[in-house]
Amino acid sequence: MDEVELLIIGAGSGNSIPTPQLSALSIAIVDDAPWFGGTCLNVGCIPTKMFVHVADVARSARDAERLGLRNVHIDVDWPAIRDRVFGRIDAIAMSGEEYRRSGEPNVSLVRESVRFTAPREVETDSGRRIRAERVVIAAGSRPRAHPAVPPSPRVLTSDEIMHIDALPARLAIVGGGVVAVEFAAMFEGLGVEVVQIARSTLLRDLDPELQGRFMAAAAASWEVRSETNVVASTETADGVRLELSDGSAVSAELVLVAIGREPNTDRLGTEDVGFDHHPDGRLVVDRYQRVLSGGEATAGVFALGDIDAAHQLKHVANHEARVVQANLLAGPDAPEVKLVANDLAPVPSAVFSAPQVAWFGETLATAEQCGFDAFEVLHEYAWTAWGWALEDRDSCCKLVVEALTGRLLGAHIIGPDAPVLLQPLVLAASNGMSVRGLARSQYWPHPAASEIVENALLKAEDYLLGAVT
Ligand SMILES: Cc1cc2nc3c(=O)[nH]c(=O)nc-3n(C[C@H](O)[C@H](O)[C@H](O)COP(=O)(O)OP(=O)(O)OC[C@H]3O[C@@H](n4cnc5c(N)ncnc54)[C@H](O)[C@@H]3O)c2cc1C
Numbered sequence: 001m002d003e004v005e006l007l008i009i010g011a012g013s014g015n016s017i018p019t020p021q022l023s024a025l026s027i028a029i030v031d032d033a034p035w036f037g038g039t040c041l042n043v044g045c046i047p048t049k050m051f052v053h054v055a056d057v058a059r060s061a062r063d064a065e066r067l068g069l070r071n072v073h074i075d076v077d078w079p080a081i082r083d084r085v086f087g088r089i090d091a092i093a094m095s096g097e098e099y100r101r102s103g104e105p106n107v108s109l110v111r112e113s114v115r116f117t118a119p120r121e122v123e124t125d126s127g128r129r130i131r132a133e134r135v136v137i138a139a140g141s142r143p144r145a146h147p148a149v150p151p152s153p154r155v156l157t158s159d160e161i162m163h164i165d166a167l168p169a170r171l172a173i174v175g176g177g178v179v180a181v182e183f184a185a186m187f188e189g190l191g192v193e194v195v196q197i198a199r200s201t202l203l204r205d206l207d208p209e210l211q212g213r214f215m216a217a218a219a220a221s222w223e224v225r226s227e228t229n230v231v232a233s234t235e236t237a238d239g240v241r242l243e244l245s246d247g248s249a250v251s252a253e254l255v256l257v258a259i260g261r262e263p264n265t266d267r268l269g270t271e272d273v274g275f276d277h278h279p280d281g282r283l284v285v286d287r288y289q290r291v292l293s294g295g296e297a298t299a300g301v302f303a304l305g306d307i308d309a310a311h312q313l314k315h316v317a318n319h320e321a322r323v324v325q326a327n328l329l330a331g332p333d334a335p336e337v338k339l340v341a342n343d344l345a346p347v348p349s350a351v352f353s354a355p356q357v358a359w360f361g362e363t364l365a366t367a368e369q370c371g372f373d374a375f376e377v378l379h380e381y382a383w384t385a386w387g388w389a390l391e392d393r394d395s396c397c398k399l400v401v402e403a404l405t406g407r408l409l410g411a412h413i414i415g416p417d418a419p420v421l422l423q424p425l426v427l428a429a430s431n432g433m434s435v436r437g438l439a440r441s442q443y444w445p446h447p448a449a450s451e452i453v454e455n456a457l458l459k460a461e462d463y464l465l466g467a468v469t
C-alpha cells in the first residue's frame, strides 16, 4: 500500500493543484488519458478554438465579396492546419507530463486508471493500492455514446475528429449542443458539406430571440435537420447511412457524435464508497467543494470540474480548483470558518460557432418565472458604427434587468466577439451593480464594438427612468 498525503485523480484542472505552496506534501497524481493535461488542452477548448479561428479566417475570405474585395481565393491544407495546432499542443502536453514525472521531488505521477476501494483509498488497474490523507477528485467527463450510432472508424467523437487524416466531403454531426455547433461551423468554414441532426433545436437553452437568430444563421450555412434523431446507422462502402426518426435518411463520409458528456464517476466506483451523486451521475459537493456522503462532508475528500459541476466549463473547473487548493492549504483539520466557499456568480457561457454566442443568467421568461419584476432591452450591432463597418445585419445584445433595483439578471449576445463583449456585463452582474449610471460612469472607445454594450446599457437606464417602454 502506497501512502501519500494528497492524491489527485485527474491531471486536467487537477494538475493545477500542486504548486510550490503545497511542496511540503507528498502528492500522487493519477491520470489514464492517452494525452497529458486533460480535456481542455488536448481535445477540448484549446484545439477547437485554434481550428475555429482558421475556419473564421476562411469564412471571412469567402465573405469578402460583400465588402468589395474581389478574387479572394483560399485553398485549405488540412494536414498543415492540423499539424500546426497539435504541434503546439502536444509539445505543451509532453513538457507538462515530463515536469510532473521528474520536476518535483514531492510529486509522483501514476499513468493508470483507478477505482475507489474506500473514501480515501484507490486501486489502480495493475493492482497498486494508494491510500491518502486527502483526495481531490478531478476525473472529468467523457463523450456520451449514442445508442443507435456505435463508434467505428467512421463514427467519431470530439476526442478523435480533430486528428483525421483528410477532410471528408460530407460530415454528419449528431447533436444540437455546444460541441456540435462549434464543429459544424469549423468544418463548414473549412469547406466541408455539413449536415447536423438535432433531436430538438440547436442550442435549445438560449434566449428565444438569440436561438431563432442562431438557427437561421446555421441553416443558411449548413444543413440542419432539427426535431429528429438517429434510430439506426449502417456502414456503407463509402461512409455511413443514418436512418432518422422522421423517416428520412442521411448519408455522410464521416459522423461526429456530440450529444453531451458523462461524468466519470462510474469509472471511479464512487457509488461503491458511499459518495452522494446527482441523478446525472455527478458528485454532490458543498460550497467548499467537499464531496458529500449521506448529505455530510466526507473528511478530506474534495472534487472539482466536470465530475461535480453543473456547468461543464473550463473556467468553472479552474475556479473550483482555486477553491480546493485554498481549502487544502487551510489544513486537514481547518474548521469550516477557515474554508473558502465557492460562491462566484453568474457563470458566463460562450459558444465559438458561426455566429458566436455568449450569455449569462436569466432570460426574461426565466426571470419572471423566478418572480422578478424584470424588463429586457435589445440593441442591434447594426445600430452602431462598428456594426456598419462589419456590414452586420443579424447580431444583437440583449439585457435582462430587474425593474426595482436596476440589477442585471442576464445578458445575451449573438455576433462577432460576443464572448469578449459580454465581460463588462459579467463584471457588473458579479458585483451586483445597477445599470443606472453604468454606461455614463466611464468612457467607451469610439467606434469600438463595445459601444454595442454601452448603448444597450443606456437603453436599460432610459427604461428605468421611464423614457422608453
Ligand atoms: C470539444 C470540447 C470543447 C470545449 N470547449 C470549451 C470551451 O471553449 N470553453 C470552456 O470553458 N470549456 C470547454 N469545454 C469543456 C472543458 O474542456 C471541460 O469543462 C474541462 O476540460 C473539464 O476539466 P476537468 O479538469 O474537470 O476534467 P478533464 O480535463 O477531463 O480531466 C480529467 C482527467 O481525469 C482522467 N480520469 C478520468 N477517470 C479516471 C480514472 N478512473 N483513473 C485515472 N484517471 C482518470 C481523465 O483521463 C482526464 O485526463 C470543451 C469540451 C470539449 C469536449
Ligand SMILES: NC(=O)c1ccc[n+]([C@@H]2O[C@H](COP(=O)([O-])OP(=O)(O)OC[C@H]3O[C@@H](n4cnc5c(N)ncnc54)[C@H](O)[C@@H]3O)[C@@H](O)[C@H]2O)c1
Pocket (backbone or CB within 6 Å): 146, 147, 174, 175, 176, 177, 178, 179, 180, 182, 198, 199, 200, 203, 204, 229, 230, 258, 259, 260, 261, 311, 312, 313, 349, 350, 351, 352
Ligand atoms: N465553448 C464552450 O464553452 C464549450 C464548447 C464545447 C463544449 N463545452 C462543454 O462541453 C459540454 C458537452 O458539450 P455537448 O455539446 O456534447 O453537450 P450539450 O449538453 O451542450 O448538448 C448535448 C446535445 O445532445 C442532445 N442529446 C442528448 N442526448 C441525446 C440523444 N440520446 N440523442 C440525440 N441527441 C441527444 C441534446 O439535446 C443537446 O442538443 C457542454 O455542456 C459544454 O459545457 C463548452
